[in-house]
Amino acid sequence: MIVLLISLLALGIVVAVFAKLSKTGGSGAVVTGGTCATCNGEDAKCEQECMLEAAVKDIEYYDDEELDDFRGRPSDGYTDEEAERFRDVCYTMRQGEVAGWCRSLTLRGIELPNQVKDEVMMMIER
Numbered sequence: 001m002i003v004l005l006i007s008l009l010a011l012g013i014v015v016a017v018f019a020k021l022s023k024t025g026g027s028g029a030v031v032t033g034g035t036c037a038t039c040n041g042e043d044a045k046c047e048q049e050c051m052l053e054a055a056v057k058d059i060e061y062y063d064d065e066e067l068d069d070f071r072g073r074p075s076d077g078y079t080d081e082e083a084e085r086f087r088d089v090c091y092t093m094r095q096g097e098v099a100g101w102c103r104s105l106t107l108r109g110i111e112l113p114n115q116v117k118d119e120v121m122m123m124i125e126r
Contacts, residue, residue, distance in 0.1 A: 050103070059108055062101045064089045071109045078113035086116050090123070098123045 067089065070082070078086075093101060098120060105112060112120060 060100060060104050062089065062093055062097060062104060064101070064104075067105070067110055068108060070111075073111060075111040075114050075117070078115065080115060083113035083115035086113055087119065090116065090120060095123055 067086065070078070090098065090101070102112070102120065102124070
């Protein structure tokens with residue numbers, strides 16, 4: 001009888017450890033469900049995890065290398081013509097790529113112009 005109880009206890013511990021590891025992906029960080037492509041800006045933890053994940057990956061370019069000229073410029077420091085360059089890039093990509101593009105800009109030290117922020121947010125929220 002004692003052997004049966006010890007066996008059940010051991011099995012329970014193994015199942016608990018397995019469940020914990022499957023929730024954390026074996027890394028210790030809790031997976032919030034989905035991928036970084038599903039982060040919509042409402043879950044700060046999701047955004048933080050995705051930014052950390054993106055920081056260790058190579059920066060992905062979206063055929064927008066010319067925007068590197070704006071590195072370090074504040075978001076309120078763009079002319080309408082310069083903001084139009086961002087708008088042109090944004091409207092040539094698929095809607096599902098816009099959030100990744102914004103992460104790419106952030107990692108490259110490029111702030112979105114204030115003139116296009118509302119449009120970009122609308123594309124991400126859809």
